[in-house]
Amino acid sequence: MPSTRTKILAALAAAPLVIGLSACASGAGADGGDDVVRIGVVGKSDPQWPAFEEAAAEAGIEIELVDFADYAQPNPALTEGELDLNQFQHIVYLADYNVSADEDLTPIGSTQIYPLGLYSTKYESVDDIEEGETVAIPDDPSNLARALLVLQSAGLIELEDGGSIFSTVADIDEAKSKVKVTPLEASLTATSLPDVAAAVINNDFVEDAGLSFEDAIAKDDPTDPNALPYVNIFAARADDADDETYLKLVEIFQTDPEVQAGLDEASAGTGVSVEIPVADLEASLADVEDDTRAQG
Template sequence: MNIRRLVGAAALALSLAACGASQSATSEADGTLKVGATPVPHAEILTYVKENLAEEAGLDLEIVEFTDYVQPNVQVSEGKLGANFFQHKPYLDDFNSSKGTDLAFVTPVHLEPLGVYSKKVTELGGLSEGATVAVPNDATNLGRALKLLADNGLVTLKDGAGTAATERDVEGNPKNLKFEPLEAAQLPRALDDVDAAVINGNYALEAGLKPASEALALEKTEDNPYVNGLVVPAGQEQDPDVVTLGKLLQDQKVKDFIAQKYEGSVIPAE
């Protein structure tokens, strides 16, 4: 190949790369918006939208289910998904910071109050000296779990511990509770082996637990920063399909569906 042809080929390759880079990352080539979600309640809510609202709004929606909190973000970052729906903003902020991703939180949808569950006791005061409490092992949900325990008088935290609190921030522990950090998805299965577990709402529901009636304690909902919502690559917030899905997820019909199906275990965002 001569120099002129080589330069021309290189220019064409750069042009194609630029076209690819400018193409929306939120939609598949056939116009389908592919959204990753954990099964309960996120995929269920998306399924309601797909079956009842999406067609009329001109949205072709594909739902991809995940059972962990990592791959949905990884795959949005890599362009394999256009969006995901499973997380709250504090978790997203920590993920972006620790993994070097650039994902944006665009639409609040619902709150899943974190709860304390047990098969050994019927009230938190019944936990014995040295009891083992399983907690989420990711940074934001661990801090959230410790705050829930603190709000219910089981521990006290150092001033300013905030959402990033760890076991090192536990200042008072009158029952000498032992904390067992586990991946969030494993917490329901740990109930047989520990005295209590602090479980994320989606995994509690998936395991057949009823947060509103079976949790020994639930997070307060007022001014709660842990509202779950739609997440996309930064820069894609105004993609037409993303805007459409965001509006549908905030539709009153979706709020009514959430309220009726989950009976207070999942709370629509205001």
């Protein structure tokens, strides 16, 4: 299956990321005592990962994928040295973690950007949702704000001052909104569908809930030039940002055809592969961290 590979130009990327490294670069694993690179993910069964393991092995790099059940775990595990890298989050999520935990995890490469979708088992369109119904959204701050923006774009709520990546449920103008909003842990929004009118569900949990990406009744636009903070990334500890083995793994992930085909399959063609210069990722992270601190 061909990849939907594309580059978001203008504000998203001035030039493709180019990494010229030896295929046989070697680095220490998280315990410092072996050459196995431990990578934290959410959704190890996704089809891109077997292809990535094989491509890495062909380049002389042994990796171990460590699967996590929810988004709250991979960053602390990376901070504590239980992992070498993780790949599950966008820049906004990483910024929120770094500020709240006073850490300095850093992006070392971009992967994809995914639209965030609204799903329902009761209604076939947003227009059918009745006044006063309840919609579930992820409760982690970064995805919560993005979910609120999706609901606003769909005409279900109105946010004071138009909303931002820092919007909370407190910013909902209830008098001008059609639905009520209930934040839930991200993995639970899908299972809440029988009890709510609709739910914003992160891509990692859509197919696990027996849904397809085409079932979304509303979603945001991943090609919006303002979407850079929502680009998914490989993250490392700051001291490891220039590790040649880790950067080689990013290059493999971005360029291997089978990995890209797996990504396309995993997102049913909804994910957009991007190669953003690391300097742009770092700058975006710094900006969002500064804004996050200002919000506090």
